[in-house]
Amino acid sequence: MLSNIGIPGLIIILIIALIVFGPKKLPEMGRAVGDTLKEFKKSTRELTSDDDSEKDKNDRS
Template identity: 55%
Template sequence: MFGFGVPELLIILAIVLVVFGAGKLPEIGGALGKSIRNFKKAADGKDEIEIKPKREESDKKD
């Protein structure tokens, strides 16, 4: 896969961690997962794509 091994992926993860910080990492992962899911739905020909993120109960209280 593009010639990336474990050491290269660890270096990339360390750079992302330094740039975005540990607090933002789950949000970035969630957004990336939703993007991949939407891409797969679009590739399969399904018409419905999630555009707006769903807010959780904890977000509404703050």
């Protein structure tokens, strides 16, 4: 579904978001989304590293 948007669609979405939220609120929202993605990636890495360490412990036993 999202693969069909393209560049013109992204521009339209950005313009609509700018109109709805305003130029002052948009950077704050972008920062919040970036922080959320960073935390999600961090927790995903921690989960996968925990799984790998458990597999190593089981292989050694």
